[in-house]
Structures are given as C-alpha cells and as structure tokens.
Amino acid sequence: MKEPWDDWGVDRKPGLTREEMAERAKRSTEAFIAEIETMPEEALARPAAVGIWSGHEVVAHCVVWHDYAVEVLRRSLDGTFRVEDFEYPDEDEYNERTAAELAPLATTELLGRLRSAADMVGELLERLPEDEWRARDRYEVVVTGELVDHLDEHMEDLRKLG
Secondary structure (H helix, E strand, C coil): CCCCCCCCCCCCCCCCCHHHHHHHHHHHHHHHHHHHHCCCHHHHHCCCCECCECHHHHHHHHHHHHHHHHHHHHHHHHCCCCHHHHCCCCHHHHHHHHHHHHCCCCHHHHHHHHHHHHHHHHHHHHHCCHHHHHHCCHHHHHHHHHHHHHHHHHHHHHHCCC
16 A cells, blocks of 8 residues: 655665664754754744745744654554555645644744654654564655654755844
8 A cells, every 4th residue: 555655755774773763863853953942033933934934833844744753653553553644635734734733832842842752753663563664664764754854954944044
C-alpha cells in the first residue's frame, strides 16, 4: 500500500541504525533551536516574512511536523497505524490551519515542544523492534523528512529574517 511519504524524495542512508537516526534528529532539532534562540523576537514576529507566515509561524509549522513524526512512530508501535490517518487531501490548508492553531504559543514554548518531540522520536525509535526498522523505509523517511530535512529547509528561510 502506498504511503504519503513514498514520494518525498528523502535521501536515505542505507545501513543507518535506529540510534543513529535518533541522534541525527536530535542534533538537527537542537541546531535549529539554538539558531532560533539567537534571533530577535521582532524579526520572528514580522508578518508574511516567509511567504504567508512570520518566522514564529514557521516554527509553529515545524512543531506540527515533528508531532506528525511522533505519531507515525507511536501508532506503528502500538498497532494503530493507518495510512489514511497521515494523508491530507489539501496539504496547504492543513499547514496553514495547524500552524495557526499553534501560533498563539510563545516562541520559547514552541521550541520546547520541538525539543520534546525530538526526544520522543528518539525514545520511540529505541522501542521500535530492529526487524520492523529494517523492514520499512517509513521510519527513516518520516524522521529524516520532518526532523532533519524540513528543519534545514526552513532554517534557510529564517536566516534571512535577521
């Protein structure tokens, strides 16, 4: 069955272990947080500075997708994973709506949520059976796509704010 991330074009690293994946995710998240923490709040608050979003809203958007990765892993582990729960017919609408839902939170709270989600991804990867890790691309693709590549992509835009 086709999964939503089958066409994400994530650069996979054959032979990557669950522990290495967890470490990549944590390093990427910590580097992103460290850079955001150096940015002036007024630069992050500037409306429509990154497309339709402020820098703060971009951070909220990143939290949404970190949480997405957590849910893919959690549901895979507890046996409730269903592909249809991770498909969004209108991804732009989903991104706009979910970022807007989190935007009222303070930037420091959003950064805390990013860190917590990255930690949870690491914990869930540790609990994932080795044979399941090796049997499906899903885990590496989702974690790389949302906790590594996604942050890198948005960090490039956010650096232009300061």
